[in-house]
Amino acid sequence: MSGITYVRGDATVPSVKGAKVIAHVCNDIGGWGRGFVLALSQRWSEPEKAYRAWHRDRAHNDFGLGAVQLVPVGPSVWVANMIGQRGIRTGSKGVPVRYEAIDTALARLADDVTERGASVHMPRIGCGLAGGTWSRMEPLITERLVHRGISVTVYDHGEGRG
Template sequence: MSEIGYVRGDATAPQGKGVKLITHVCNDRGGWGKGFVLALSRRWPEPEAAYRRWHRERAGNDFGLGAVQYVQVGPYLWVANMIGQRGTRTGGKGVPVRYDAIDRALASVAERAAGLDASVHMPRIGCGLAGGEWSVVEPLIAERLLTRGIAVTVYDIDGSDGPDGS
């Protein structure tokens, strides 16, 4: 089994050759406006538009914790909007991250990445605004992706203070 590659850089500009799948965690409330999603929106309008439509039409689709929406943003580049956090704020019920939802979403990402013969690229998902711990998320990535031989690169922004580059 290979290891996760850690690099300094921008996850919206993934390194390497071949098909790439950028994964990130979204909330289950339809909010898009802080954290990594802002970097995505600066580069491509499609992931935000698709996520907002997915949420708006949720009565007739699979929108919810653990679901994943795939948005093609280039000939060899996809974005995976993974629903892995409940709401957007830390409060009486703890942090927004939902590890079981991230795990289910990563299982879907593994299937899609294998089908596309794609590498997977991400910030430290679930560990910024969602409040998660990388020591919990990293083994999920290893189990769902690395065991299947899928290359994974995690990006940390230069000069960042937070684990997700924020």
């Protein structure tokens, strides 16, 4: 069955069988060091290394808002670095989250996930340091992933659904 399942726990430790993609939102300025990425870096070094190399070589690749980078971290486990926030601070242009970029990234992710026959696991993407709201994010996930038959699990670390 597909749909969004909400659980308490750590999105870096999905407890389901089969291929898994752990999706999260990154900024477009090469910063990695606060929020969910800290949990990723505690488990694996590859996602940060790949993200930093992708950013460093951005003149020659697709790095930018809406892009997705899939990084293998284990047998049938990938981390999806999705570029969905402009910078890291709230300023005159509002909060860093860019819903349209996340929507584009989720659409791209859906193709990769379908190809791998994987399920998707994530925190409440775009709703922490990026400043987004779940009421705007959840419909994007439903439209881009759930409606394509992809199983999605959202992890709340130590708190219930809000």
